[in-house]
Amino acid sequence: MSGTVTEPRRSLAARAAARAGGGAVRVFLVLVALFWLMPTVGLLLSSLRDPADINASGWWTALTAPAQLTTANYAALFDNDTITRSLLSTVLITVPATVLVVVIGSLAGYAFAWLEFPGRDWWFLAVVGLLVVPVQIALVPVSELFGEIGVFETTLGVVLFHVAFGLPFAIFLLRNFFAEIPRELLEAARLDGAGEVRLFTRVVMPLGGPAIASLGIFQFLWVWNDMLIALIFADSESPPITVALQQQVRQFGNNIDVLAPGAFVSMVIPLAVFFAFQRQFVSGVMAGAVK
Numbered sequence: 660m661s662g663t664v665t666e667p668r669r670s671l672a673a674r675a676a677a678r679a680g681g682g683a684v685r686v687f688l689v690l691v692a693l694f695w696l697m698p699t700v701g702l703l704l705s706s707l708r709d710p711a712d713i714n715a716s717g718w719w720t721a722l723t724a725p726a727q728l729t730t731a732n733y734a735a736l737f738d739n740d741t742i743t744r745s746l747l748s749t750v751l752i753t754v755p756a757t758v759l760v761v762v763i764g765s766l767a768g769y770a771f772a773w774l775e776f777p778g779r780d781w782w783f784l785a786v787v788g789l790l791v792v793p794v795q796i797a798l799v800p801v802s803e804l805f806g807e808i809g810v811f812e813t814t815l816g817v818v819l820f821h822v823a824f825g826l827p828f829a830i831f832l833l834r835n836f837f838a839e840i841p842r843e844l845l846e847a848a849r850l851d852g853a854g855e856v857r858l859f860t861r862v863v864m865p866l867g868g869p870a871i872a873s874l875g876i877f878q879f880l881w882v883w884n885d886m887l888i889a890l891i892f893a894d895s896e897s898p899p900i901t902v903a904l905q906q907q908v909r910q911f912g913n914n915i916d917v918l919a920p921g922a923f924v925s926m927v928i929p930l931a932v933f934f935a936f937q938r939q940f941v942s943g944v945m946a947g948a949v950k
Contacts, residue, residue: 699926706732706919713915736920745903746924751814752889752899753882756821760878761871763822764829769859771830772837773845783834789827797824798891805892817892817899821882829874836870837863872936883929900925 704718707728712720721727736742770776771783801820802811810816840863848862864871886901893899898906904921907914 702919702923702926704728705915706923708732708919710914710916713919732916732920735916736924739917739921741903741907742900742917742921744897745900748814748893748897749883749899749901749925752817752821752893753879756818756825756882757875757878759818759822760825760829761875764826764833764874765864765867765871766859767826767830768833768837769863771834772840773863774855783830786827786830790831792827794824794887802891812892812894814894817889820888820892821878821885825878825881829878832874833867833870836867840866876933876936879932880929883925 701718704721705713707730708718708721709727709729709731712727767786771779771786805811805816805819810819845858845862848858853861884901885899886905889899889902890905893902900921904918904925907918907921
């Protein structure tokens with residue numbers, strides 16, 4: 660019949676995608692998630708078991724014999740001065756390195772996106788070029804530089820290294836996100852008398868919140884879980900948690916009562932940070948995908 664609009668026949672891929680929300684697929688995804696969580700569950704149960712039980716059987720036996728579980732390992736962990744100092748050292752490195760990268764990256768990203776200055780595009784290309792510089796290539800020259808200025812094997816030196824290598828990605832990410840803000844919105848704010856500082860703090864920062872949260876999560880996880888830079892530049896008397904756990908393995912290979920809870924605490928803190936900012940992280944990822 661004339662005038663009748665027929666719905667185009669969907670392809671096989673489209674029909675398969677439409678059925679992907681079925682119960683079978685959801686069950687499969689749940690099973691995959693449980694499979695990936697299994698090492699975490701195993702580490703948690705191992706951290707709550709007596710060393711004798713750990714040596715005698717696998718961690719899964721605690722599921723049927725919960726009487727094995729005890730918090731004595733965590734008491735021993737926090738009585739270990741090396742581990743407690745390393746946790747404090749990790750916080751003193753991770754928090755400043757994350758905050759500085761977010762603040763400096765936000766300011767530079769705004770400048771590259773909306774401010775006019777000589778050589779702006781060339782400077783941005785230089786920043787992008789720094790993304791491909793591997794960390795390993797800078798270890799020797801930076802070690803010599805830090806030794807000359809007196810920050811080698813100090814917390815400040817580790818923070819400076821992480822900030823230097825975190826800024827190129829931060830500037831690249833935030834510049835591209837800020838550049839998508841409608842120009843009309845910024846011009847309207849300028850017409851209302853807003854200066855660059857007020858424009859940045861009142862307009863750009865709130866709109867860029869998801870991207871900034873995503874950057875903060877990435878930087879926090881990278882610095883917290885780093886071992887290479889900490890092993891070279893950190894103070895050997897109070898190393899970060901990753902180095903401290905590695906030293907425990909080297910010195911006392913069978914002290915699982917300290918290693919298991921230490922590894923779990925080292926893992927659960929960044930997980931808590933991620934889940935605390937999960938909504939902003941997802942918003943930032945989705946915003947970048949839509950743009």
